[in-house]
Amino acid sequence: MRKKPFDPKVSRRDLLKFGSLGVAGLAMATMPKWVWASSTLLKDSPKILIVLFQRGAADGLNMVSPFNDKYYHKARPTIALNAPGQDKGALDLDGQFGLHPALSSLMPMWKNGSFAIVHAVGSPDGSRSHFEAQDNMETGTPGIKITTDGWLNRTLSDSYSKGQSPLTAVAISPRLPRILRGDYPVTSFPNLNAYKFSGGDMQASSFDQLYEGSIDTLLSGVGKETKDSVTTLQKIIGNGPKNPEDAGFPKSGAGRSFFELSRVIKANVGLRIGFLDIGGWDHHANEGSTDGQLNSHLKDLGDAIAAFYQSMGDQAGNILLATMTEFGRTMQENGDRGTDHGHASVMMLFGGNVKGKKVYGQWPGLAPEQLFEGRDLQVTTDFRQIHSEILAQHLGVTVQNNVFPGFTAGVPLGFLA
Amino acid sequence: MKKALVLSLLLWIPCSLWALPRPTAPKLPPLSKQQQMIQILNRLTFGPRLQDFVYIQKIGIKPFIEEQLYPEKIDDSQCDQMLTQYPDLLESSWDLYQKYPPANVLIVNGIPQKNDKVNEEQKKEANQRVRTILKQMDAAKLTRVLYSKRQLQEVMTDFWFNHFNVTFEKNRIKWLLPGYERDVIRVNALGNFRDLLGAVAHSPAMLDYLDNVVSTVDPRYVSSADMGEYPMMAAMAKTQPNGKPRKNVGLNENYARELMELHTLGVDSGYTQQDVIEVARTLTGWSFDGPNILEKYPYNANPDDVFRFKFRAKMHDRGTKTILGQTFGPDQGELEGEAVLDMLCKQPATAHFIAFKLCRRFISDNPPETLVKNVAATFLKTNGDIRSCLRTIFYSKEFMGPHNYRAKIKTPLEFVASALRVTNAQLTQPEKAAQALNLMGENLYLCEPPTGYPDTAAAWVYSSALLDRLNFGLQLLSNRPNSSASVDLLKLDSDLKSGNDGRKILNRFFKVFLKDQVSDNTQKVLTKKLSDPEVSHTLLDDKKKSFEAAQLGALVLGSPDFQRR
Numbered sequence: 001m002r003k004k005p006f007d008p009k010v011s012r013r014d015l016l017k018f019g020s021l022g023v024a025g026l027a028m029a030t031m032p033k034w035v036w037a038s039s040t041l042l043k044d045s046p047k048i049l050i051v052l053f054q055r056g057a058a059d060g061l062n063m064v065s066p067f068n069d070k071y072y073h074k075a076r077p078t079i080a081l082n083a084p085g086q087d088k089g090a091l092d093l094d095g096q097f098g099l100h101p102a103l104s105s106l107m108p109m110w111k112n113g114s115f116a117i118v119h120a121v122g123s124p125d126g127s128r129s130h131f132e133a134q135d136n137m138e139t140g141t142p143g144i145k146i147t148t149d150g151w152l153n154r155t156l157s158d159s160y161s162k163g164q165s166p167l168t169a170v171a172i173s174p175r176l177p178r179i180l181r182g183d184y185p186v187t188s189f190p191n192l193n194a195y196k197f198s199g200g201d202m203q204a205s206s207f208d209q210l211y212e213g214s215i216d217t218l219l220s221g222v223g224k225e226t227k228d229s230v231t232t233l234q235k236i237i238g239n240g241p242k243n244p245e246d247a248g249f250p251k252s253g254a255g256r257s258f259f260e261l262s263r264v265i266k267a268n269v270g271l272r273i274g275f276l277d278i279g280g281w282d283h284h285a286n287e288g289s290t291d292g293q294l295n296s297h298l299k300d301l302g303d304a305i306a307a308f309y310q311s312m313g314d315q316a317g318n319i320l321l322a323t324m325t326e327f328g329r330t331m332q333e334n335g336d337r338g339t340d341h342g343h344a345s346v347m348m349l350f351g352g353n354v355k356g357k358k359v360y361g362q363w364p365g366l367a368p369e370q371l372f373e374g375r376d377l378q379v380t381t382d383f384r385q386i387h388s389e390i391l392a393q394h395l396g397v398t399v400q401n402n403v404f405p406g407f408t409a410g411v412p413l414g415f416l417a
Numbered sequence: 418m419k420k421a422l423v424l425s426l427l428l429w430i431p432c433s434l435w436a437l438p439r440p441t442a443p444k445l446p447p448l449s450k451q452q453q454m455i456q457i458l459n460r461l462t463f464g465p466r467l468q469d470f471v472y473i474q475k476i477g478i479k480p481f482i483e484e485q486l487y488p489e490k491i492d493d494s495q496c497d498q499m500l501t502q503y504p505d506l507l508e509s510s511w512d513l514y515q516k517y518p519p520a521n522v523l524i525v526n527g528i529p530q531k532n533d534k535v536n537e538e539q540k541k542e543a544n545q546r547v548r549t550i551l552k553q554m555d556a557a558k559l560t561r562v563l564y565s566k567r568q569l570q571e572v573m574t575d576f577w578f579n580h581f582n583v584t585f586e587k588n589r590i591k592w593l594l595p596g597y598e599r600d601v602i603r604v605n606a607l608g609n610f611r612d613l614l615g616a617v618a619h620s621p622a623m624l625d626y627l628d629n630v631v632s633t634v635d636p637r638y639v640s641s642a643d644m645g646e647y648p649m650m651a652a653m654a655k656t657q658p659n660g661k662p663r664k665n666v667g668l669n670e671n672y673a674r675e676l677m678e679l680h681t682l683g684v685d686s687g688y689t690q691q692d693v694i695e696v697a698r699t700l701t702g703w704s705f706d707g708p709n710i711l712e713k714y715p716y717n718a719n720p721d722d723v724f725r726f727k728f729r730a731k732m733h734d735r736g737t738k739t740i741l742g743q744t745f746g747p748d749q750g751e752l753e754g755e756a757v758l759d760m761l762c763k764q765p766a767t768a769h770f771i772a773f774k775l776c777r778r779f780i781s782d783n784p785p786e787t788l789v790k791n792v793a794a795t796f797l798k799t800n801g802d803i804r805s806c807l808r809t810i811f812y813s814k815e816f817m818g819p820h821n822y823r824a825k826i827k828t829p830l831e832f833v834a835s836a837l838r839v840t841n842a843q844l845t846q847p848e849k850a851a852q853a854l855n856l857m858g859e860n861l862y863l864c865e866p867p868t869g870y871p872d873t874a875a876a877w878v879y880s881s882a883l884l885d886r887l888n889f890g891l892q893l894l895s896n897r898p899n900s901s902a903s904v905d906l907l908k909l910d911s912d913l914k915s916g917n918d919g920r921k922i923l924n925r926f927f928k929v930f931l932k933d934q935v936s937d938n939t940q941k942v943l944t945k946k947l948s949d950p951e952v953s954h955t956l957l958d959d960k961k962k963s964f965e966a967a968q969l970g971a972l973v974l975g976s977p978d979f980q981r982r
Contacts, residue, residue: 129684131868174858176879189881194856198888202951207887209942210976218826218874219977226880279865284628284671335667336631
């Protein structure tokens, strides 16, 4: 059951409080210039990209199940989803695929066309190692290990000027994810309530000077405008809700992450790229169908996404959310109502100008001869293809060769209007 | 000396963004005696305390290393005395289970019985109760890194726990965790790698964490005729009228894969998906009994068998397996798994992978390949003697090489521990330090993926993480009520007195916290702060300035210079 739905009145009030008017209302002298820069940008409704990583390899075949497929049911005698209409059946999407019922709170978005799916997505590299496959997807150079920066950071370096805002890119994560590492200054925090200086102004300004001016190659630059970004954010969020539940988000890890992200967006401090880390998808045992670990994880995720878009209100059309995971799982269930490491999985796309209500991508089939290495769902869409389309069409940036070096985008899947 | 540091920092561009070729390192002067001691204390301990310098000066560098390599010979009774506050750590897993049973279990006369009439409130309470174990684990770990004289043993316990990571949250590990760290990791931390690997492979914690406990012979990999040899499995797999099997049987690849990828050979070392399956087949039946055996077999089951390794022959795949070209089985039972562990330990890839990780911990994020090879050679020659590998590292020229001096960025745990140690703090609220570590991204005993926490700078260096560190230092030195520890600055150094001359205080902090290894920028920035009214209080009557020592000290702990070890 969902927590109380988001109150649109709160949303409007918050917008006033957090939005451009709120910023303008604050004493001008205390505002760093990038806040002004970003608040004026609001007029042209900036596009925001949110990438969500389901760490641990989420089971695409049960998130979006080919419920008619006889091979699917044969390979998963105890964990296959029932067909739509049956007891705890999948939610029919297009007669071929069904959404896991734990994601039911996303169905309104499916029906109104702001939720699309791409199936059989993955990396051309066949690694079944979690960290290696995550690295492949975050560096954007599958199979090449010497890349140390992430493709989101390279996108930022190419297309966003550094002075604009220290919060142009933010990860809601306790560590700095590889996808955002690189030359472009980014930051990461699990909880905005703790993103502040506990000492006085002196402590804050020292921090910037100590780190900005450091010649230590690893540490220099991290303090750039941190003081300003911290004080501005704290001022703006100061009066808003402090906990996910108070803002209509579910009480879960995913709920907390989306809540923190919503606060940064509403503070209107120039966020363009957000990244969310949602772990716990490695279900070797007790994955289950609608009764196991996958069910409860998906429930938390779906409810959080729905609450997020509800809280974004009118801005939802400017915010595109794309999920990804390092690989899918074996088609065959193992002995423990779980699945082992596989190959292709599924991507979900929300908001922005997504042409929803459609499952994109070429379905490779599940007959024995159609499987990757005789056991897993084939990859028919390279994850870089999808992101290339998003970067170009949603963010409107020119995708240069160094974002995905060595990759040439193919015919667009056309999931964006 | 300062110049040398600045140079070494400048030139230390390890895995700098984009794969720039490493510039040929110009010659730096060799480390001074003082720097050598700093290097030793930074790497073999969780950070130098003042008294450690006095000690290492007295006995010398080599005797210090040798002493740390034999922790059992070091009297650690003071720390042991402190650890008596955490009695759960000495208990068996079964005793802990009885003490903190799950909500739906009642222990009646030592026999667990299902109790399905529980409400949400009771479930929550039970969950809270069992977290006592975690709190004690956290507190004990912090106590050890702060006070134990067996510092290298704790460094290595932390290293191997992270290498063979398990998490408190999964399945039954909450009750297994103290035993895992105590009887599997710590006792083998400086011993033999094969012993350590074997102890891990037999530990209920790892068997549960990577699901081997439920992995059985799999009809997919056994011909249907042979399946008749497994009557129990066949009965379990039998399809019921509803089309579903009575009970699932089959292989679980989780442990087999991580055994090769994370614990021994390393990723991309040549094993295939088929090798993963074959290793999993040899390890079928490696399992353990849970508390339910006492209820199920009241006459035969012994409480000592609860949470103990058990080889289940009936679940074991008896066929022939081929792994990395070598044959195992058929019909060798538990010995097959042992043979696989033996084989894995002898692989050059394993030697190299372990050597690399050790060098990354003790030398730099990108350790020199020549040293890694030397350590790998020691590993193979000594059949995995960890102490010998460490000796190869500690006595190498690379270890004292000027380019590797303070080349590592501290992880959150290393930062918190070194701050507590350098201030001679008294740990009063360890749970606050654990919370701070959670915020910084290193939640103790709660790392979910099997990779463990990263040991390289890139994951830990960004503004909010460093801001957390600055805040931690301020909280610590100003003795706020929510601080994890209390610090007596005056006892540390009588010149660290608020109200003293600012420049003098700052210089003492540089001396005490950084052994005067201060970069020009930090020196410049903090000297300028001496005229900041928040640090200096101008007294109207005598126009003399009084200084806030805690504020200044916190900035030193939060400076880039203190983030290196």
